[in-house]
Amino acid sequence: MTNKVRVILFGVGAIGSLIAKFVLEKKGLEVVGAVDVAKDKAGKDLGEVLEVGKPLGVTVTDDPDALFSKVKADIVIHATTSYLKDVYPQIAKCVKAGINVVSTCEELSYPYYKHPELANEIDELAKKHGVTVLGAGINPGYLMDTLPITLTGPCQEVKTIKVTRMMDSSKRRIPYQKKIGTGLSPEEFKRMIEEKRITGHVGLIESIAMIADALGWELEEIQELPPEPVIAEEEIVTSHTTVKTGQVAGLKSVAHGIKEAKNVITLEFVSHAALKEEYDAVSIEGVPNIYEKIEGGVHGDIGTVATIINAIPKVINANPGLVTMKDLPLPSATPEDMRIYINWRES
Amino acid sequence: MTNKVRVILFGVGAIGSLIAKFVLEKKGLEVVGAVDVAKDKAGKDLGEVLEVGKPLGVTVTDDPDALFSKVKADIVIHATTSYLKDVYPQIAKCVKAGINVVSTCEELSYPYYKHPELANEIDELAKKHGVTVLGAGINPGYLMDTLPITLTGPCQEVKTIKVTRMMDSSKRRIPYQKKIGTGLSPEEFKRMIEEKRITGHVGLIESIAMIADALGWELEEIQELPPEPVIAEEEIVTSHTTVKTGQVAGLKSVAHGIKEAKNVITLEFVSHAALKEEYDAVSIEGVPNIYEKIEGGVHGDIGTVATIINAIPKVINANPGLVTMKDLPLPSATPEDMRIYINWRES
Numbered sequence: 001m002t003n004k005v006r007v008i009l010f011g012v013g014a015i016g017s018l019i020a021k022f023v024l025e026k027k028g029l030e031v032v033g034a035v036d037v038a039k040d041k042a043g044k045d046l047g048e049v050l051e052v053g054k055p056l057g058v059t060v061t062d063d064p065d066a067l068f069s070k071v072k073a074d075i076v077i078h079a080t081t082s083y084l085k086d087v088y089p090q091i092a093k094c095v096k097a098g099i100n101v102v103s104t105c106e107e108l109s110y111p112y113y114k115h116p117e118l119a120n121e122i123d124e125l126a127k128k129h130g131v132t133v134l135g136a137g138i139n140p141g142y143l144m145d146t147l148p149i150t151l152t153g154p155c156q157e158v159k160t161i162k163v164t165r166m167m168d169s170s171k172r173r174i175p176y177q178k179k180i181g182t183g184l185s186p187e188e189f190k191r192m193i194e195e196k197r198i199t200g201h202v203g204l205i206e207s208i209a210m211i212a213d214a215l216g217w218e219l220e221e222i223q224e225l226p227p228e229p230v231i232a233e234e235e236i237v238t239s240h241t242t243v244k245t246g247q248v249a250g251l252k253s254v255a256h257g258i259k260e261a262k263n264v265i266t267l268e269f270v271s272h273a274a275l276k277e278e279y280d281a282v283s284i285e286g287v288p289n290i291y292e293k294i295e296g297g298v299h300g301d302i303g304t305v306a307t308i309i310n311a312i313p314k315v316i317n318a319n320p321g322l323v324t325m326k327d328l329p330l331p332s333a334t335p336e337d338m339r340i341y342i343n344w345r346e347s
Numbered sequence: 348m349t350n351k352v353r354v355i356l357f358g359v360g361a362i363g364s365l366i367a368k369f370v371l372e373k374k375g376l377e378v379v380g381a382v383d384v385a386k387d388k389a390g391k392d393l394g395e396v397l398e399v400g401k402p403l404g405v406t407v408t409d410d411p412d413a414l415f416s417k418v419k420a421d422i423v424i425h426a427t428t429s430y431l432k433d434v435y436p437q438i439a440k441c442v443k444a445g446i447n448v449v450s451t452c453e454e455l456s457y458p459y460y461k462h463p464e465l466a467n468e469i470d471e472l473a474k475k476h477g478v479t480v481l482g483a484g485i486n487p488g489y490l491m492d493t494l495p496i497t498l499t500g501p502c503q504e505v506k507t508i509k510v511t512r513m514m515d516s517s518k519r520r521i522p523y524q525k526k527i528g529t530g531l532s533p534e535e536f537k538r539m540i541e542e543k544r545i546t547g548h549v550g551l552i553e554s555i556a557m558i559a560d561a562l563g564w565e566l567e568e569i570q571e572l573p574p575e576p577v578i579a580e581e582e583i584v585t586s587h588t589t590v591k592t593g594q595v596a597g598l599k600s601v602a603h604g605i606k607e608a609k610n611v612i613t614l615e616f617v618s619h620a621a622l623k624e625e626y627d628a629v630s631i632e633g634v635p636n637i638y639e640k641i642e643g644g645v646h647g648d649i650g651t652v653a654t655i656i657n658a659i660p661k662v663i664n665a666n667p668g669l670v671t672m673k674d675l676p677l678p679s680a681t682p683e684d685m686r687i688y689i690n691w692r693e694s
């Protein structure tokens with residue numbers, strides 16, 4: 001068997017830590033470095049930061065340049081923020097160090113629509129350095145783009161696509177519950193939306209653009225409506241807070257892809273603590289119609305960790321450049337030791 | 348815009364004709380040749396064979412060698428029989444003529460398990476001639492392999508997979524209804540199964556092998572049980588026949604993939620005329636569990652026509668060799684003019 005896949009973790013915050021713990025369970029992967037700029041993490045052993053009860057012999061650094069100059073790796077798992085402008089310099093460092101990247105950055109999942117120039121820069125840089133860059137995650141990256149695209153595979157014609165994600169936010173991490181405004185008054189929610197302190201879900205635009213690209217649709221416009229609060233009709237106790245009747249239980253975000261003045265793609269993202277039934281549904285109007293539903297939905301954090309890890313062999317095998325989920329071979333779960341899938345390129 | 352994609356139809360029987368008619372509707376495709384060995388087709392204009400009400404200027408030939416020696420094409424759409432041994436010489440001719448192939452041959456969808464030597468021969472031949480060969484269709488090729496594999500993408504772990512296809516056979520073509528024994532007595536059904544005159548669905552073994560390969564599972568065995576008759580409990584009138592109470596309404600086929608003495612993959616194919624609810628369902632036991640269902644199912648013929656046509660740009664773009672659906676980029680519907688997707692290789 002070949003050597004293990006050498007992994008650098010870039011960002012060990014909320015989601016980065018979950019991914020890191022799963023990396024540690026995987027036989028074929030080896031953590032050779034960790035980056036985080038947070039003052040309470042840099043300088044500590046990764047085991048302490050992850051609270052796994054033992055040192056791991058990898059010190060978290062806030063200096064990626066120094067790390068990349070002395071440690072070789074096969075892939076960076078990047079998990080810092082949602083916005084491409086913020087992560088671009090971080091990704092560029094990894095690429096210039098000759099390391100493949102899989103990132104949770106929502107805007108990287110399909111950056112060609114909002115950030116075509118940055119997308120081209122990443123693509124050119126990755127090609128120049130012979131590495132592959134992918135933005136992945138459960139959403140964007142899977143439930144509202146990859147899966148609906150796959151479901152159009154048996155269609156002779158597609159007229160419209162609607163994707164609905166109904167999530168019970170009370171099952172999610174506290175920072176996530178805060179991010180969607182749980183426990184605010186409707187007035188606070190409105191103000192925080194206006195001040196962009198609550199952004200709602202990031203990724204609807206990317207998902208719509210990826211679907212349109214896959215189907216060869218030229219959209220006139222992608223329209224994202226402001227998130228609307230979902231108001232609690234009775235008191236709800238969550239791990240984050242107690243939501244009183246009349247307070248905000250979560251939010252609903254809707255976006256449309258418009259072609260020939262018609263909403264041809266509609267994504268509806270609903271996440272709140274009062275939800276009775278979780279599901280993910282795709283409804284395709286076409287030849288044939290397709291009505292698909294995942295009962296109980298897919299848990300966001302579990303799914304993001306999985307989609308990131310499962311992408312590793314496909315990213316390493318892919319041709320150099322910026323890729324999206326629709327360009328790679330079918331998503332699939334990886335076995336405990338994923339090295340069987342990897343076709344190492346000559347270096 | 349580039350020239351149209353030049354298509355040769357190899358086999359214009361029941362399913363080949365449906366595909367052919369859809370090819371004629373697609374702007375970016377052009378039929379430049381048609382092969383069929385049936386005495387009532389060879390020598391006739393394709394328009395007459397397809398009964399489209401006008402001549403198409405393409406004469407159906409029973410001599411593929413003569414056709415390939417004078418007509419250049421980009422892809423052969425091959426639709427003759429289910430068995431790789433029978434189609435191998437036909438596929439080899441196309442490949443030697445330097446033409447990509449997408450085929451409805453069930454055993455070609457994942458030939459490495461039952462026919463590893465033929466699979467390797469096709470792969471080597473295709474690489475030698477710089478073309479790509481794919482077996483596709485709704486099932487095998489999508490519902491019981493491609494889609495379940497895709498659904499493992501957000502899984503950290505997969506313990507078992509069960510796929511169920513519940514089809515109302517009365518909505519299908521008459522030859523299909525005959526193929527599954529509709530209207531036979533239970534004794535006739537049993538005899539015809541023993542004499543292999545009813546084969547049931549071809550593809551369960553291929554689908555199981557493809558799933559196992561995608562997940563990196565080494566199966567001890569793939570076990571296909573003999574098809575069982577589904578008996579009509581009341582009289583059913585179909586386009587093919589009237590099924591009396593006590594006669595065969597259709598069949599049920601089950602196959603298992605076995606790992607560590609456990610059924611880790613179970614495919615259940617149920618097709619009969621007495622069915623009340625059609626659906627396609629995937630149930631994954633893992634982390635997380637995934638319970639997915641397509642209400643109403645996907646119509647077999649519509650889906651096969653679509654998956655074959657939708658595969659064309661991906662097959663033309665792929666690296667040379669034998670590929671399966673799991674190796675190609677995500678399946679997706681194609682727009683009216685699919686040429687926007689094609690990256691023509693230098694010839």
